[in-house]
Amino acid sequence: MNLRIVLVEPLYQGNVGSVTRAMKNFGFSDLVLVNPCKLEGEARAMSSHARDLLENAKIVSTLEEAIEDCSIIIGTTGIAGSRFDLHLRVPGYTPEEMKERLSGVDGKVAVLFGREDNGFTREELKKCDMIMTIPTSEVYPVMNLSHAVTVVLYEFSSIKSGETPLADPFDIRLLYGHLSELLDDIDYPEHKKEKTDLMLKRIFGRACLMPREVQTLRGIIRKIQRNCNNENGNSNVFENEEK
């Protein structure tokens, strides 16, 4: 499986080292760190025999850079979402459910883990296609970062990737932009737009779209736009066409 682990602004170097060890234990090596803490002796000590992974980890300054070449972005949160109307943390899949969903796909998948203290920002969560939550006790749901990564790696290490190609990340971003544009075209209420953008991203995100599906969806959107514009007597149809 083509899996990338992304740690967003990890605070404790021991955790980063522990994560590399767990990754090597389960046969993964693609690690990207967004603005990490200093990585020194303790990180190396905890990485143990995975020091090569620690040294080869890619360090970037923005989440965008970390995920730009990934077809599916999964955010791992300790707190399952309950407010379905917000779409931000729902639906939250267990690692086991996520495993089933990813079985058979062929493409790069990023799993994101947030800061040890504050998790993800709202903007970071919005970049995720799917949300994953490890089922824990309500009494103490906050797991150690490297423990959470270990559980996910353990579960994902048995995923059999297959032949179902995932759409290109660039095309997926075009689709979301196009959907957003469509909402503008139909004068969708401005105050609802952000939530609806996110809902559409959650729906299509968990569908793990294939290349052909993205093209067809965009073709449908184009036809809708053309029709709407005609209805409204608007003649600048071609403005909404792709160049």
Place this chain on the structure above:
Amino acid sequence: MNLRIVLVEPLYQGNVGSVTRAMKNFGFSDLVLVNPCKLEGEARAMSSHARDLLENAKIVSTLEEAIEDCSIIIGTTGIAGSRFDLHLRVPGYTPEEMKERLSGVDGKVAVLFGREDNGFTREELKKCDMIMTIPTSEVYPVMNLSHAVTVVLYEFSSIKSGETPLADPFDIRLLYGHLSELLDDIDYPEHKKEKTDLMLKRIFGRACLMPREVQTLRGIIRKIQRNCNNENGNSNVFENEEK
């Protein structure tokens, strides 16, 4: 599920603290430490909000004390056994397979984790009914202790205990003693006896015996002994009867 975690001579207090955190995350609290390292500031720091578990952990000086009231003893090893003739590490179940095996039972189950550097001694492994191995990469199979515990707790936290009672630990020990006695009675070759004792323990161990089954098995052994003794013209039949 009635689960006990047993750490045998853990060397690093940070790991013990981390284990208590993972236990509380997954809703478990029964921790027994056999001759642990000193537990001070680092153990408390890593336990985070599970300090109560750390303080309530039972400390004993022998493995026997740690498991005497448990019906099933599972040893977790990083190295899967390959030599089936030795019976020591085989069969090795994955946590997922073990979960299926334990679903529906009602009784106390101990999961043992060995030292960070040397795992278990041969004598300790022999006390286990079943062996569990987390499937890891061949390149680097040695997991951090708290990571290994976390994976097992994650998997076992979804076990639904049921109504199938497990036999009393005392009766199970009597059965094994009785089986060993039977091997003596039939003049089983001395040099094979230890391995065969272990093989029988592995067979009956993974069967998760119920109380009635243990009694019936012991009844069968008694009848066999009586018959053998008669065959051999041996008249001191009652020596092999229970008092």
